[in-house]
Amino acid sequence: MHAMLDAMATWLRATQVSEAIRDLPWLWPACEIAHFVGLSLLVGVIGFFDLRLLGAFRRVPLHAAWSLVPWGKLGFAISAATGVTFFVGAPDQYVNNVAFYAKLAFLLIAGVNAAAFEIFYGGTVKTSVATDATPTAFRAIAIVSIVSWFFVIYWGRMLPFVGNAF
């Protein structure tokens, strides 16, 4: 497994696009800035919607809170794109790093949770003018969302401290 991952990392690192990412000295810091801007948008907008699902901000109709969610998705897209750039630029820093896999696992949980909410309840939420409390399923999804995004940030922050450092 390790040998295969190392071989993949070596191959990816030797590609032209990987080399180009490392050759532009401003690109990595610029991506770090964008990664944190995306993180802030995601935490703010998705966190706000989660709190609404948990019963806070009840005077905000659910459909109105939901209409801000695309901004949270934009934040995710920014962080995802810059995250992929980090990985392509320096795959060797990630493939043997346990924090990287922990972060991916929580990203998967957060993503499946969000997709499940949208698939099963997206229609209901878009037309909901309700300003009262929300069902237990919504609350459970909100808690999974908050906890999993917290651990995405936690393991992201741990990346330089476990395994091979940056």
Add this chain to the structure above:
Amino acid sequence: MMDFLAALESSEFASWLRESGSIWAYPAVLTLHTLGLGVLVGASAVIDLRLLGAAPHMPIEPLRRLFPIMWAGFWINAVSGALLFVTDATTKGTTTVFMAKLGIIVLAVIVVATIKRSAFGHTPVSSNPPMSVKALAAASLALWLAAIITGRYMAYV
């Protein structure tokens, strides 16, 4: 001043934070600083985006309860930021970028407080706020972006 910064940096506590290798030391403080950033800037951005016209059907007044959340994020970052500072006081304390970052954050807090007064005061702001309020919201977003840029830059000094 330099003596004071050096004393801070070489204190037993700063050394423990920096060198213990415990995940409860430097990494935990850094995680808190990232979390506080997300909470403070994220909650501020929700208000700013709404004031600028996003999610037009969302009533503005209930968003006033985001302010205590922003203050929680602010204090998490003030405390975790002070801890990060003492680990590297002689470098950070003499860097222009760090002073710029602090100045930007002071400005951002003033802008946010002004938003609270003008859009969440006694007379509720209309669903489509006046230009002056939108300008404040845009300034808030720009200042937080500048705070993130200078903050990230601190990792390179």
